[in-house]
Amino acid sequence: MLHSALSLSKNSLTTLCYDYAVWDDLVEYVHNPTDEFVQSNMPDNAFEAANIDAVLLTDLNNQLVWEYQHESLLNSRQSLINLITQGSTGLVNILPSSAEIALQKVSSRSGYLVLDGQLIYYSNTTILPSTATGEIVGSLTMIRLLDKALVNDISRYSLVSFSITPAFKTSNEIDDFFSLKLIDSISPSHSWLISNAFDNQAVQVTLKHKKTSLPQLDWIAVISLVLAAILIISLSMMMLSRWLISPLIRFNQSINDSSSDGLMSKITSHHLIDEIESMSYSFNQLLLKFNAQQNYLETLTVQDALTGITNRRGLETFAKDIMLRWHTEQKGFSTMMIDIDHFKAFNDQYGHLAGDNALVAVATSLAEQVAGYDALVARFGGEEFCIIFAESDSGTILKIAENICKAIEQLHIPNKVGNRHWVTVSIGGVVVNTLVADAAKYHFSDVLQQADEQLYLAKLAGRNTVKLQLFAPIKNH
CATH class of the missing domain: 3.30.450.20 (PAS domain)
Structure with a gap:
């Protein structure tokens, strides 16, 4: 435990x-x-x-x-x-x-x-x-830091008292806590050491049973008493045992599930025995606290800290699902690579704070433009964005891309470079239909590469424009 x-x-x-x-x-x-x-x-x-x-x-x-x-x-x-x-x-x-x-x-x-x-x-x-x-x-x-709050929680929600105190290294007197050596005898308390490998610092982990005394019976006496109790206990007492043991089993299983795979499942809080109900309620409160922290961090891992949209890690997860659906169900999709035109010049002229504000505004506009579609908008890195659509109609994708270019320019974010007056974007897109031969041999990186090539052509064409093509099978892939 x-x-x-x-x-x-x-x-x-x-x-x-x-x-x-x-x-x-x-x-x-x-x-x-x-x-x-x-x-x-x-x-x-x-x-x-x-x-x-x-x-x-x-x-x-x-x-x-x-x-x-x-x-x-x-x-x-x-x-x-x-x-x-x-x-x-x-x-x-x-x-x-x-x-x-x-x-x-x-x-x-x-x-x-x-x-x-x-x-x-x-x-x-x-x-x-x-x-x-x-x-x-x-x-x-x-x-x-394993602070007192954790130690108190362990002591509060279990039948043992648990403490971590400073100590000195000893030769063979106390076992190492992480040795996983089983306890082979019942004692009022047990102690282990956790020590550094490169200096003399150590702490002593001590477990004490909350009961003031321990039974002094041998196994024969215990078995005799258990057999006698079985003969005496009535059907009503058997039902009472079931009410007591089943919640404890579920309680122990919840602890094991929480520590092994990070999934924290609550246990039933309504029991006929008041002590079990109180213990279940306290345990659920502890799980709620851990679950809130875990959900917060899981959100951070797939959310871009600046713009609030999906980050590259979330994009890769979504792309895996889209590729699997293409490989197994022959359902096409489309991908856009979007780059803010002359963004380095924008940063040099207006400063990085204005650049951050521009990135947030562009990300918000992209999300609004695809709100009615089965799509994911993600920040790919720097001033680049990527959109994946569960849609393979070229006409629809081209119209969406052109609307995005217009919407970004209509944000009227000043960026006077060349003959431009406002911040604009260039878009390279690839439509992946269901007719590609040997689709299973292609990866999402192959689709991204072709979208990036189209983005390059859009920039050569003068920027603030869209270049779109069907996914082309790669020779000698």
């Missing part, structure tokens, strides 16, 4: 690390730190909502680029920084090793550590472009 409870401290800690909405910008931020990036993408309230107590952004030289510290860890700030550095050169690698950096691919590390007598859970991942390959520029470490 304690292992399952502690595993809840890991929930959703790393999902924020893989948010495609900010990942490419984070790479640039390590090279050139700016306050605008932190204000837009690293707000304190997001970490507080996720129960993340510290965030440390480091470069390849293990130098601190940016940090967030909750007040619960402010007194341990320097110890935490030293711990990260020491852990990178000792027996435990918290930061990526030189061998991992040389691979230029995503790598991550996580685990429990002891900091100034407190138990923390850390998760570290390398920082590189969202394509998962490229130049590694540093790493992002997130810390969660």
Whole structure:
């Protein structure tokens, strides 16, 4: 039960690390730190909502680029920084090793550590472009403190008292908590150690039964009493046992489900026994708290932080469903790649804050234009957007694209470049019908590539225009 409870401290800690909405910008931020990036993408309230107590952004030289510290860890700030550095050169690698950096691919590390007598859970991942390959520029470490609230919740919703206290390493006196060694004897209390591999810091995990005394009967006596009780208990007492045992079984199953796959299911709160009903209600309240936090973070992982529309990760998930439907049900679809014309010049002339406002306005207009269709609008990266339609009629797609160009220009966002007066967009589109031979061998990246080629032609044609084609089978694919 304690292992399952502690595993809840890991929930959703790393999902924020893989948010495609900010990942490419984070790479640039390590090279050139700016306050605008932190204000837009690293707000304190997001970490507080996720129960993340510290965030440390480091470069390849293990130098601190940016940090967030909750007040619960402010007194341990320097110890935490030293711990990260020491852990990178000792027996435990918290930061990526030189061998991992040389691979230029995503790598991550996580685990429990002891900091100034407190138990923390850390998760570290390398920082590189969202394509998962490229130049590694540093790493992002997130810390969660196993505070008294968690310990109190475990004690409150179980039949044991549980504590985490500072301790010193011992040779063979106390077992390691994560050794998974089974308890082979009943005692009033049990203790384990959680210790660092590279220094002498440790904490002692202690479990105490809430009962003041334990039965001193041997197995023969216990079996005799059980058999005697079975002969005496009436049908009404058997029904009472059922009312008591079944809720406890469901309660235990809910704990196991919550810790193993992250799915938190409530249990029935109405029982004939008041104590079981009270315990069920308290457990459901705890699940509601965890569920709200998990739903919030899951939303962050598929939502673009700036514009509020779907990010690249959400786009890839939707694309998988569309491709599966094309492969198995022969249902066509269409894809548009949309790029804001002369956006770099716009940023240079009006500033990045105006650029952010323009991105939000364009994203909002795109969502409004496709509101009546089975479609998904996503920010692909920078000033690029992508729309997937569950529609394969070329005439309809062309009309929608032309309406989008008109709608963006009618936003009247000033951008005086060349003979232009307003912000405009160029669109490249691909219509994928049901007649493509060997459709199963193609991937969504093949469709995106052809849409991107059409976008390039639209820009060559003078921008603020649309280029559309049917998906063309690729030779020697």
